[in-house]
Amino acid sequence: MHPTTALPDAVPFSRPPTPGLHPLRIGWYGLGAMGYFMARNIATSKKLHPASASPILVYNRTLEKAEKLVSEIGGAAAVVASSPAQLVTDCDVIFTNLANDAAVQSVYNDFTKTLSSTHPTRSKIFVDTSTIYPSLAAEVDKSLSNFPYCHFVASPVFGPPAEANAGKLVIAMSVGRKVIDLGGNVEKAPTLKLIGNGLIMGANELLAETLTLGEKSGIGAQTVQNLVKEIMPAPSLLAYADKMVNDKFDGSAGFAIDLGIKDSLHVRRLAAETNCPVPTIDVAHQHMLTARSIHQRQNQTGSQKWDLLDWSAIIAGCRVATGLDPFDSKVDHVVPDD
Incomplete structure (x- = not known):
């Protein structure tokens, strides 16, 4: 499939609205070389995540990495999620940073299974910061669009772990020194x-x-x-x-x-x-x-x-x-x- 061609019967691309005025709960899945620093920066950022907000929920396949992050920044800033399902049910914005296409596909398949049983009643935004093939981003977008109030943002990042640590990433649509907005077609960000x-x-x-x-x-x-x-x-x-x-x-x-x-x-x-x-x-x-x-x-x-x-x-x-x-x-x- 051409990387900029929409999937058959896909819903029109649209930009998700900002969730309501209730305090946002943020979740993060994937604490590898990049994800660890990105999650830590969001959890400790006063601008993006004020002290009055709930601690972010973090999850990683290897539990020790999640526990290390909480130990480093404290339980007031982050807590370990019991499962990926908890991220989906408890959070308004769920970030993912995963190693490859297979991992992204597997994790989002798990997310959709949870959504099938929980029936969300308010906006949820899923933000993937991984490097994946464009057509997979479209597949994930289509899958999530089957559920009311759910939106997907393809948001791959440019930069090594040191720049993630320093908050200096360039992001093709999502926290860093520069954001490149590529519009509503989720395939464009992974392509770039x-x-x-x-x-x-x-x-x-x-x-x-x-x-x-x-x-x-x-x-x-x-x-x-x-x-x-x-x-x-x-x-x-x-x-x-x-x-x-x-x-x-x-x-x-x-x-x-x-x-x-x-x-x-x-x-x-x-x-x-x-x-x-x-x-x-x-x-x-x-x-x-x-x-x-x-x-x-x-x-x-x-x-x-x-x-x-x-x-x-x-x-x-x-x-x-x-x-x-x-x-x-x-x-x-x-x-x-x-």
Whole structure:
């Protein structure tokens, strides 16, 4: 299905009204690398969630993460929900931040089962901040639209966990430093998110190639990084160049390469469905697969340095293709001539 084509018999897209004047109860499902910080910021924000409001309800498949959040910010700001069903029945706005399409589909299927038995009598807004394929957003929207007073907002976010922590995310329709309103068609926000992630992974591929070329040509990757700082000082380029040059490939502190590969599959699917070749993304995808394959082999032999691999390790694909060590730049480090 074309990513911007409405599903057959779908209800017209519309923007949900703000729920009534009663105090809002907020729920959050998914406390991974991004969701944890986003939920914490909402729970502790005086502007978005005043002290007079109820604590937000939080739920995570791994209970320990929910308990950790409550322990960090206190029971007055957040409490652990007993089940996903409690989020649906007790909350007016339910946020989700999940790892992949399968998780989103499963969670929203559970939500609709609860809605079938509870019959909501006031407005409920479901806000998904995950990165999913556009047609899935439309499917979720259609499913929720079958219930009165229920509305769905596709609201994927741009930025790594550190920016989620600092409240500096860019959000394609929903708390951050910038909101991009794409109108009522819920497929547009996930489409823009995939395009944006494609832009980032394409830029990372270019960084990986030029930094590796700098090393192989005797200039040195550090010198190329300094050039990036002078002529292309975009925050994302600077951050990922630093990771690549200094072998900062710990995915637990960044964006896991598994998620990057998932996103590259989505971007390539979108490209195929729209007849729009994306050769840079194709190469980036292959290099991420190479990096993950090497890392998995290291896991098998017990020689891995990181439990999770960051997607900046895309440079490993370039390094091994030129005979360099994939994850340790010091092995073949070039010292530029004076």
